[in-house]
Amino acid sequence: MDATVVGIDVSKDRLDVHVHPSGEAFGVARNAEGLEALNARLLPLGPRAVAVEATGGYESVVAASLGGAGLPVIVLNPAQVRAFANALGKRAKTDPIDAEVIARFVDATKPEIRALPDADTKLLAELVTRRRQIIEMIKAERQRETHITDRRLKKSIARLVLALTKELNELDTGIDEAVRGSPVWREKDELLQSVPCIGPAIARTLLAELPELGRLDRRQIASLAGLAPFTRQSGTWRGRSFIGGGRADVRCAVFMGAMVGKRFNPVLKAFYERLIAAGKPKMVALIATARKLLTILNAILRDKTPWQTA
Numbered sequence: 001m002d003a004t005v006v007g008i009d010v011s012k013d014r015l016d017v018h019v020h021p022s023g024e025a026f027g028v029a030r031n032a033e034g035l036e037a038l039n040a041r042l043l044p045l046g047p048r049a050v051a052v053e054a055t056g057g058y059e060s061v062v063a064a065s066l067g068g069a070g071l072p073v074i075v076l077n078p079a080q081v082r083a084f085a086n087a088l089g090k091r092a093k094t095d096p097i098d099a100e101v102i103a104r105f106v107d108a109t110k111p112e113i114r115a116l117p118d119a120d121t122k123l124l125a126e127l128v129t130r131r132r133q134i135i136e137m138i139k140a141e142r143q144r145e146t147h148i149t150d151r152r153l154k155k156s157i158a159r160l161v162l163a164l165t166k167e168l169n170e171l172d173t174g175i176d177e178a179v180r181g182s183p184v185w186r187e188k189d190e191l192l193q194s195v196p197c198i199g200p201a202i203a204r205t206l207l208a209e210l211p212e213l214g215r216l217d218r219r220q221i222a223s224l225a226g227l228a229p230f231t232r233q234s235g236t237w238r239g240r241s242f243i244g245g246g247r248a249d250v251r252c253a254v255f256m257g258a259m260v261g262k263r264f265n266p267v268l269k270a271f272y273e274r275l276i277a278a279g280k281p282k283m284v285a286l287i288a289t290a291r292k293l294l295t296i297l298n299a300i301l302r303d304k305t306p307w308q309t310a
Helices: 032-045 058-068 078-088 095-109 119-145 151-180 183-193 200-209 218-224 248-264 266-277 282-303
Strands: 005-010 014-020 025-029 049-053 073-076 230-234 237-242
Touching: 005 032, 005 058, 005 095, 014 032, 014 095, 025 032, 032 058, 049 058, 049 095, 058 073, 073 078, 073 095, 078 095, 119 151, 119 200, 151 183, 151 200, 183 200, 183 282, 200 248, 218 282, 248 266, 248 282, 266 282
Parallel strands: 005 049, 049 073
Antiparallel strands: 005 014, 014 025, 230 237
């Protein structure tokens, strides 16, 4: 008999649920009572997986509630689910269809179930995300300043940048206290920063956004970061390899590390220059360097051994 898989489509006020392969479908409110009723209804089914799409934050409470009840939760990339729906010919955007497609997607692809981030890791991720948002706001204000000539408006921008910079400094203090207050995070932070080209911002982004680092093999971790190459091909035609998907924030952080590493990290510099000498385009060489850096970081956390220059 096929294992039970549950798909849940999450909206602001409602959860639509589809149970595969029985075809049972129902809905509950997205509130405390609804989540309690959902857990009570799903637990007796003993599902192999309960899947929700990432929906900009609405899924977080749902996933936490299901995980807290001991149910095997998976949070899916909505683009992958929508592509699967298109392949099935189900292009209508209706909640019941989405819930069914989610369940069928998990049944067909059987994604790995990983533990949800704990409360401390979630807090660090939120702090790091907020830090990134404030940096983007500061950049935007400084960009606006270049197009403004009025003195009063320039002063307005200066006041706002000053306030944002103060908030950024407070967030950095909060992030530092969170990392230093956790022995596990402190050890990982120090291991990551032992690598020439990895500073506090990159290390803490990886701690927050890629908690699997050090627990997966190099191919799996590259895939999570969106640094695993894939090739477009059809029949005998073979196109170029591309990277994509994965966790964009992690990929950006690793790229920043690779940009610094190809200049100042002796291993990465030699690797990058060897690729350039072999005729590889600069971007291809940089992507390969970023992937090598991520592999190094993964091994360092796995082996709990700091960077060592041979």
